[in-house]
Amino acid sequence: MLELLLVRTPESRLTKDSSRRQTRAGLVVGVLSLSGVVVALQQTLVVPLLPEFATASGVSNTTASWLVTSTLLTGAVATPLIGRLADMYGKRAMMLACLAVMIVGCLIAATSQSFLLLVLGRSMQGFATALLPVGISIMRDVLPPEKLSGAVALMSATLGIGGMVGMPLAGVLSAHWGLSSLFWVTGAVGLVVLIALPFVLPESAVKTRGRFDFLGAIILTVAMTALLLAISKGTEWGWGSPVTLGLIVVGVGLLGSWIPWELRTPAPLVDLRTSVRAPILVSNICAVLLGFAMFISALAATQELQLPVESGYGLGLSASAAGLAMTPGGLLMIGLAAVSPKITRRWGAKTTLAAGAIVIAFGYLLRVVLTPTLLSISLGAAVVSAGVSFALAAMPTLITESAPLDQTASANSVNSLLRSVGTSTGSAVAAAILASSTVMIGAAAVPALHSFEVLYSIGMGVSVAAAIVTLSVRVDSPAPAHRIATPSESAKPAEVTELG
Numbered sequence: 001m002l003e004l005l006l007v008r009t010p011e012s013r014l015t016k017d018s019s020r021r022q023t024r025a026g027l028v029v030g031v032l033s034l035s036g037v038v039v040a041l042q043q044t045l046v047v048p049l050l051p052e053f054a055t056a057s058g059v060s061n062t063t064a065s066w067l068v069t070s071t072l073l074t075g076a077v078a079t080p081l082i083g084r085l086a087d088m089y090g091k092r093a094m095m096l097a098c099l100a101v102m103i104v105g106c107l108i109a110a111t112s113q114s115f116l117l118l119v120l121g122r123s124m125q126g127f128a129t130a131l132l133p134v135g136i137s138i139m140r141d142v143l144p145p146e147k148l149s150g151a152v153a154l155m156s157a158t159l160g161i162g163g164m165v166g167m168p169l170a171g172v173l174s175a176h177w178g179l180s181s182l183f184w185v186t187g188a189v190g191l192v193v194l195i196a197l198p199f200v201l202p203e204s205a206v207k208t209r210g211r212f213d214f215l216g217a218i219i220l221t222v223a224m225t226a227l228l229l230a231i232s233k234g235t236e237w238g239w240g241s242p243v244t245l246g247l248i249v250v251g252v253g254l255l256g257s258w259i260p261w262e263l264r265t266p267a268p269l270v271d272l273r274t275s276v277r278a279p280i281l282v283s284n285i286c287a288v289l290l291g292f293a294m295f296i297s298a299l300a301a302t303q304e305l306q307l308p309v310e311s312g313y314g315l316g317l318s319a320s321a322a323g324l325a326m327t328p329g330g331l332l333m334i335g336l337a338a339v340s341p342k343i344t345r346r347w348g349a350k351t352t353l354a355a356g357a358i359v360i361a362f363g364y365l366l367r368v369v370l371t372p373t374l375l376s377i378s379l380g381a382a383v384v385s386a387g388v389s390f391a392l393a394a395m396p397t398l399i400t401e402s403a404p405l406d407q408t409a410s411a412n413s414v415n416s417l418l419r420s421v422g423t424s425t426g427s428a429v430a431a432a433i434l435a436s437s438t439v440m441i442g443a444a445a446v447p448a449l450h451s452f453e454v455l456y457s458i459g460m461g462v463s464v465a466a467a468i469v470t471l472s473v474r475v476d477s478p479a480p481a482h483r484i485a486t487p488s489e490s491a492k493p494a495e496v497t498e499l500g
Contacts, residue, residue: 036135043129045166052179070122230244
């Protein structure tokens with residue numbers, strides 16, 4: 001009997017240790033995915049209630065749009081900087097810093113008595129945008145390779161929560177507890193993640209050496225702020241206005257000086273040589289193209305659903321009801337989080353990305369050929385969301401498989417920035433097209449059906465272009481998972497913290 005116990009005890013300990021590591025890994029994925037929900041909520045809760053914010057603050061609807069623009073600008077500009085700092089000083093530390101800034105921003109917005117303070121709070125909430133790329137990067141450091149693709153897919157799919165619950169939740173919260181409740185809820189979810197993160201997630205042992213590129217950061221910040229501001233406000237200010245043209249000239253000029261600086265400096269903010277590796281280059285190009293396609297789908301669908309019935313093609317739904325009609329797409333994104341990793345493991349992330357782009361294009365084709373009804377609009381939007389689920393899972397996987405281990409946060413953050421460029425461009429193009437052809441319903445001008453058809457056709461074309469780019473570029477097998485960058489042997493090899 002004693003011999004039997006001696007034989008079984010080591011196996012029992014191994015089984016118990018393995019179970020403990022599995023549980024720990026599940027907690028890590030769960031908490032990081034919850035941080036993705038924070039990103040989705042802060043991006044979507046305010047959007048359907050901009051007219052209410054305008055009335056409450058005593059400003060025009062145009063001025064109220066700064067509540068969205070300020071968050072977009074802060075998130076897009078801060079994300080690559082935070083990504084680099086995460087690679088240098090710790091990914092968990094930077095996630096905690098971003099959460100802290102976002103929570104303070106929620107408090108300012110919830111208690112503000114002026115529109116300027118409200119915009120300040122929303123700007124601070126934009127720091128949450130960096131949680132997604134940094135969180136995906138730390139997964140590579142602490143999770144075993146066989147769990148990585150599934151974890152990345154799940155965290156990426158949490159963005160579907162925004163489309164699924166963001167709009168209807170916004171209507172319910174504001175109706176029962178006022179506009180400030182939007183920020184209390186987002187801040188509360190962020191606080192839960194802030195408290196849980198240090199207990200669940202170990203700090204990554206993978207860090208890069210070198211100094212932070214302050215000059216490169218300043219140039220990129222000013223350049224991207226100018227360009228994104230021009231893109232976001234070009235329709236409102238006029239594309240030929242001196243302000244818009246001036247911002248474009250400043251942005252392009254500064255980017256033209258930033259690129260050679262990044263190639264020369266020994267410790268660049270963004271390693272451009274890494275960025276032109278085939279898998280990362282494909283992912284970044286598709287981030288712009290599919291970011292464009294992702295945004296115009298949700299924007300156009302909710303507008304069609306809310307247009308007055310008198311138009312002959314609108315359904316006259318409220319913002320909350322339109323959000324509920326988009327729920328199937330959000331559910332589909334979450335459900336497909338378990339499917340895309342299987343495709344990636346069998347055929348590679350490139351195939352998953354190409355499949356996602358093709359599915360998005362098919363969703364837009366449905367929107368073009370089907371008569372606008374509640375079923376057809378929801379179906380088309382859901383198919384687009386399915387493709388988005390594949391694409392959002394595949395792009396960071398391509399990057400994490402190809403970027404040096406100590407540059408994953410920076411590389412994923414640049415991809416997030418480029419996706420923001422795509423969504424901003426999509427917003428501007430959609431606004432211009434929908435305003436170019438209108439019909440009068442009483443005293444109001446609403447977009448004509450033809451405008452939506454043109455917009456959907458553009459979305460389909462952009463998605464097809466993303467599929468062609470993906471399939472036409474050769475992507476080699478991923479490099480070893482635990483490789484450290486050695487552009488000038490500046491990165492110190494570090495031990496990888498793995499949860500099993």
